[in-house]
Amino acid sequence: MNIRKRYLVLFLFVAIALGAIGTYVGLSFFVDGTSSNGNIASSDRDLLVELADQQETIEENMGKMSKVVDAFSIIKENYVEEVEDKHLIEGAIQGMLQSLEDPYSVYMDQETMDQFNEQIESSFEGIGAEVSMTEGNVTIVAPIKDSPAEKAGLKPNDQILSVDGESVEGLDLYEAVNKIRGEKGSQVVLEIRRPGVDDMLEVELTRDAIPLETVYSDTREEDGKLIGIIELTSFSENTASDFEKELKDLEDQDIDGLVIDVRGNPGGLLPSVEDILKNFVPKDTPYIQIEDPSGKKTRYFSDIESPKDYPIVTLINEGSASASEIMAASLNEALDYDIVGETSFGKGTVQQTVSMGDGSTIKITRFRWLTPEGNSIHEVGVEPTIEQKMPDYYYTNPVQVEEPLTYNQSDDKIENVQIMLEGLGYEPGRTDGYFNEETQAAVEAFQQDQELNVTGEVDEKTAEVLQTTIIEKIRNNEDDHQLEKAIDTLTQ
Incomplete structure (x- = not known):
């Protein structure tokens, strides 16, 4: 290895080490794509010892990096066009992270990081x-x-x-x-x-x-019981404090049960869900376990004496990920509270962001989170204790037509149309994709109600309005079988 190459390798390692030490205060932990200021790992002293150990291995690793430096030199000296050093170095970093085959470990340059940080602003x-x-x-x-x-x-x-x-x-x-x-x-x-x-x-x-408002609350009275409902759309910096305010308001109304709805919640900050769980899981039971790269598992506890005096049900679906799954799994395993809905997304890892000192950042998978009993849900998801699907029209797809769908045709798109019509209260007669006379009559009735050209055929405009109408009904939470099942579970 020539002197220039040695200097380059040394520079890379020293820059990484000094950058890590100098930006330790900026280390963050999170369970999906939003950074966190929470600290769940070792003490400052432990981390500094770890960094010192890393510096001792620099000389050993320099030899292993010679191939990377050779490639850098070959490109710089031989490529037909001029290439910036920064471009090659960032490409090498991205390549190393991509080789991990972990979608959650990524490199973000300064511009990307600035845009990324907007996700934790208002x-x-x-x-x-x-x-x-x-x-x-x-x-x-x-x-x-x-x-x-x-x-x-x-x-x-x-x-x-x-x-x-x-x-x-x-x-x-x-x-x-x-x-x-x-x-x-x-x-x-x-x-x-x-x-x-x-x-x-x-x-x-x-x-x-x-x-980025993340907490919504409501109440429902059923069979003489008042049920509180808190919907969490993500776990951001203010979610835990907003949750506690809404929970106190519901408890002041003397609720008889609580539904925590994390359907479609992609996750967020790990400390946020931890702070919420500390309101429910008593101190004699861990609310989560964290496994570090060495395989060491650490259990985390609250300081409350006893659980709430009312039952809780968590709502999940395939869009519930990471922190949402922690919420559901923890309440189920620690307190035996039911989970209603469908199997969740399946993200059981925790990422750490490390500043590179120039505004760029590496986000790398550092930990695995485990349920209170030590189970991993990664790439598996959390299964509901009570499986409940939504009405069929919740699962329909947009109907994009080039030629109108008409009587006596048979098509998957027609099946979608029939399910939508049935969900909107029309009677297509069947939902198997065959366009019969009853389906034609249902289309005509829909077109008339929507002030469309009444043809009995599903043209582009009819399909567009049908899709818009069904989405609006879904967004209004009509026919919410999962919520009804959760409330029914609490009132039994």
């Missing part, structure tokens, strides 16, 4: 959907409540293939996110692959300001 502008990289695909974890993504009917596990006609293949997660996001009022067209649907979907959205 609001940001875009379509309002939490996304992840799953098997190389930009995948929606959950749309945010009242966002353009929710209003357009985007769903968990939808895969974004292109943005305004440009493929996102080969982009990392944050490069794709930057294409999707944009100024309020601007439009974006997403090409979507939806599991179980043969045709690609094209969805046009108008970007908007996405408020």
Whole structure:
């Protein structure tokens, strides 16, 4: 290894070590895409000892890095065009992280990090959907409540293939996110692959300001019992304090039971869900376990003496991820409270952000979180104790037609139309995809009620209005079988 190469390797390692030490106060822990100021790991002294140990291995690792430095030199000295050192170094960092095959371990340059930090401020502008990289695909974890993504009917596990006609293949997660996001009022067209649907979907959205209000509360009276309902749309910096305020207000009304709704909640800050669980799980039972890279497991406890004097049910679905899964699993295993709904997303890891000293950041998977009993739900999800699906029309897909759907045809799109019509109170006669006379009559009735041209055929305009109407009904939480089951469970 020549002198120049030695200096380059030494520079890289020293910069990383000094950057880590100098930015220790900025280390953050989180369970999805939002950073946290919470501390769940070792003490300052332990971390400094760990960093000192890392510095002692610099010389040993220099030899292992020689191949990387050789590649750097070969490119710099031989490539037909001039290449910036920064570009090559950042490419090497991204490549190392990509080799981990972990969608949650990523590199963010300064510009990306600045945009990323907006997620923990009061609001940001875009379509309002939490996304992840799953098997190389930009995948929606959950749309945010009242966002353009929710209003357009985007769903968990939808895969974004292109943005305004440009493929996102080969982009990392944050490069794709930057294409999707944009100024309020601007439009974006997403090409979507939806599991179980043969045709690609094209969805046009108008970007908007996405408020980060995360806590909503309500009450329902059923069989003489007052049931409190708290919906959590994500776990941000203020979620725990807002939750406690709403909980106190409900308890002042002397509730007989509580529903905690984390459906479609993609997660957020680990300390936020921890602070909420400390209101419920007594000190003799851990509310969570954290496993570090060495396999050491640490249990975490609250300081309260006893659980609440009312029962609790947690609502989950496939869009409930990370911190939401911690909430459901902890209340179930620690207190035997029921979980109602459908199996959740399955994210059981915790990431740590480390500043590189120049405004860029590495977000790397550092821990696994485990349930109170030490179980991992990663890539498996939390299963409900009481499985309950929503009405069929909740699972329908947008109907995009080039030629009108008409009498005597048979098609998957027609099946979708029939399920939507039935959900809206019309009688299509069947829901197997065959366009019969009753389906034609139902289409005519719908067109008349919506002041459309009454043809009995499902043209592009009819399909668009049908989709908009069904989404609006879903957003109004009509026919919420899962919530009804949760309330029924608490009142029995």
